[in-house]
Amino acid sequence: MSTHNVPETFSIPVGPLHVALEEPMYFKIDVQGETVSHIDINAGHAHRGIEYLTTKRSMYQNVVLTERICSLCSNSHPQTFAMAAEKIAGIEVPERGIYLRTVADEMKRVTSHLFNVALLVHLVGYETYFMHMMQVREIGQDMLESIFGNRQDIGAMCIGGVRYDLDDKSIAYIKGALDKIETETKDIIKTFKTNGSILRRTKGVGVLTHADAITCGVVGPVARASGVDYDVRREAPYAAYDRLPLVVHSLTDGDVWSRAMVRLEEILTSIDLLRVCLRDLPGGPVNINDRPDIPPGQAVTRSEAPRGEVIYYLRTNDTPQPERVKWRVPTFMNWDSLRFMLQDAKVADIAMIVNSIDPCLSCTER
């Protein structure tokens, strides 16, 4: 018996294909007993060369290509790309288009956050509630499919506006779906605040302190859960956010629970924003109804994707293809913070902590 009591250090691999980890990320984790002592993060398993591909396609083809970088932020990428192209060409998006961009953005945020929090519940081991949350998300997915024609790649954006329009019937449908999601989300928040299983597994786990959050430069809900009150929608408003009553939620604990709670609160805020957008939706055209050539130039734009700040750099030349497209995605900033979160964590919590940064490796490794 006594030999077993001597703490020994083992190296265990987690990923890149791990049963509980949905993203292809490889962790070499040194454990002492049940406790993590050192983490080595290795990425690069999902490289598809999309940055190179963008320089082989025209600006108008790239709106679709950037949409396919990531399925959960599939609206933020083409939107930020289109914003960069519009900045270079000096295109003014019509007022109705601006509002419809916000509508698409917030709808995707609702379903993306629900998906992440549902996965957290799955990793906690509360499978029944996971199923229930995915069913709530399904209301949102049906909404996306009915309005945009696809569950994930909604194809709402184009250079100069949006590709879709809303009529009274679809507005009424969205409002009905939002009411359903709102009621359910409020219930989910209540469950998160009271359910013993969820609280025991997530409270005080994977803590990222405010100081560490600043050091790592984390963005999005991860930053806001650690007390960094930062949201691109408020700091540098794009689309219609300067006209909307945006509430930025931030918590101070920086644990897995706080990150989930920030996301859940943001769902409610998104629903409020959507309601205001649908109420104030101005008339007029939804896009510029033209396909202008984008002149040579360069631009940097940013937006708040569900996972945090996404930045696009675009340089164009005389050809229809861009010379360089570069994007910095939220996960790139957030995954370094895993070193702090996983330090001294229990082996059983690894997958849950990794999920709590809402990693998106298809964006990061593109």
Add this chain to the structure above:
Amino acid sequence: MNFLTIFARNLKQGPQTEAFPLGPAFTPERLRGRIEFNAATCEGCRICERVCPANAIRFAKTPDGMTFDCWHNTCVFCGNCEFYCPTDAIHQTNDWDLSHVNADKFDMVEHGLIPNQTCVECGATALNTAPMVKNAKPPLSTEEYAEVRARCPKCRAKYLKNRKVPA
């Protein structure tokens, strides 16, 4: 307690999953599915070919005219072609059922032909495309449209130029 309410509701509602393939699947009207091409309204501007990010659309000149092919196995169903088409000649239906046996993989193509015609004015062989007259003022009458259509591109331009007088 919270979950017991959900449990009772779910017990009453029954399974949330769709009965497909035994029953119909949820298919919204706006679903972006199979491509449909209407050669009669195509202007032959080939913008769809240029904006297609997957290069699924190909136009080709043949002795009979210009053929249109959209390869559904390459198509990503983004809808760029429909969005940029000036005459709605290309359209995405909400038919999503594209499953097929491997032997049919080369048949998953939407095919169309814009036939050749002989210009009624100069007798040259030209494509029978829909004329680009969206911005013509005043709008063309049905007879005028047919007359423009029966001409080759050069004679169409001439016809539209000389037309200004009656307005």
